[in-house]
Amino acid sequence: MATQSIAFHDRVDRALDNRSLQTALGRATDRFVTNRANALALVDDFDDLRARGRAIRASALAQLDDVLVRLSERIEARGGQVFWAADGNAARRYIVDLARTRAVRTIVKSKSMASEEIHLNDALEAAAFTVVETDLGEYIIQLAGETPSHIIAPCIHKTREEISTLFQDHLGMPATDDIPTMTRTARGALRQQFLQADMGISGVNFGVADAGAVVVVENEGNARLTTTAPRIHVAVMGIERVCERLEDLGVLLQLLARSATGQKLSVYTSILSGPRRADEPDGPDEFHLILLDNGRSQIIGGDYAEALLCIRCGACLNACPVYQSIGGHAYGGVYSGPIGAILTPLLQPELRDVHKLPQASSLCGACQSACPVKIAIPDMLLRLRADAVAAGRTDAIERIAMAGWSQAMRSPTLYRVGGKLASLGTRLLAREGRIGWLPPPLDQWTHQRDFPPFAPRSFTELWAERQRRAAGDGR
């Protein structure tokens, strides 16, 4: 389903009309938020940990050139290969060529946002390789022919009945909606793929420069199998996902697990440094690290460099009232939620309507307070909106309205009259204190959200009265 080709407002509409999506999102984000809060409450000083995490990430980014050189040299010294991919095209070509020259047939994948970002699966499938997503949620999404809707829980939008039908159709599972049975069915099917796969492709949570290692964090064990069973391991890493030292993980892993799922640590953290050594009994014989730029080197010199501190925990999604209502697909890109509204226009500018994503926020600030590296998300969203206006990427109606506003602001009389009319008009339309419908073209607003009626008396009037009363009090 090519969500990207549908206009942003229609994607939002669809999401808001989808009752089961709303229920699933509500349930899931509530659970994430509660688990996170419980986990944080146990920590002595979580804010101190956040401050350290932010400093560690900022430090690695401040020396990104040097850090990447160190990381790549260490990995090469251990017998690994490093490919510097300027964009998705270069990365896809390298991996497809590698699979061809190594006579690969089956490829298993563990979750990787970076490879979603560059549509790696499409390229591999076009080259006739069998590609199997092995994270349970990603596998379900792949069987359904969809795209993930949440960083941590990719199939958050699907019900157990839908998943059961998929497994019956694709895996020959007898009819049941028992979750353990469904999980076992998927395990059995995927095990066979792991045993025969020639290549495993994983994402990377952190590259550790001085250790010459990449870190892969997960709960299921599919990433461990992906990076252990096949003879070739390819790790795809966005160039910003780095830290300098192994000790840094003592901060970053704790922040990531607690913020993402409320766990103290995720079930499996694999720290992998090149191919297996000569006397190691298992592990891949080849190790390839793809350093993916794809626009990141532009971001680091721009106004939104701070967004690169992100450790992809998903806490800002769960905290966001807009995400809770519309889900990940409505954002259209790989990265959804508040951080996605910033990253998608920067990393996937070719997508339709990306400049509208920063509008999908109430600027309530919940994302920034949840963020383990304290990214100033609302501030950046505001600036992105201003950029879109400056670049003329706004709707005609918005431009006319803003021109009117600007006129009114310059003329006190016009402003007062306009305010009076709006106050009267909105009170006439309000039902139980909310307005669910405004006349065109203002219905663009009320189509997806209520509008509060204007206060019966303006601030100017109240202020004038207050001044009068103060004067009347004498003295």
Add this chain to the structure above:
Amino acid sequence: MSDAREAMLGRIRQGLARNREFLAHEALAAPHAPPPFVHPEHDADLADLFATELRKLAAHAHLCADHDAARATLRDILGAAGVHLALTWALPALAFPGLDDDLAAIGVERRDVAIAPTAAERAAELRALEPAAACISGVDALIAESATIVVLGGAGRPRLASLLAPLYIAIARRDQVVRGLGQAIAQLQQRAAPDLFAERSSLTFITGPSRTADIEMTLALGVHGPRDVHVIIYG
């Protein structure tokens, strides 16, 4: 290829020319050192704390007075699960005397892992290992406050021996328990200085049974990795 590298580094340097100051300033805003542990310290015995935390994850902790008690516990776990084939670390790496005899006595075949590099041999070997009902490893540390098992790779230490089978048993000595992650990392680096990865390609942290909540946020255990995790602590 080195062209691509130089071009990317050039772009990064150009970007940093503008923002390096901001990032460097943020980098100085707080210390970087990891805290040795993150929960408030209370004086519970570390092995007890580990056991309490592990049980919260629906895994099993066995605190044994000595080596003999640990052997008996291991036999009980394998017997109760009806295990016939077990993958383990190589015996010298495990350093748990009596294991071979105990397994033989209860009819469990022990397998070392040795994956050959060619595609066909690799697949055949994996197929031969897959039916194993249990895997057994030693540990390099246990982290008490998160109930985490720390295992380094290396000679005689297959990664699959903590991964492939539905039942996983880790054997540890009491003096291997530390309180927090920060401490564990510092200790590992000290022990394997100057280069932790000189002779191994992996360091793995394992915290409880394999799990997923991908279907309707309902917890299911053992999706790809072991469902039943037992940690035997002795000494």
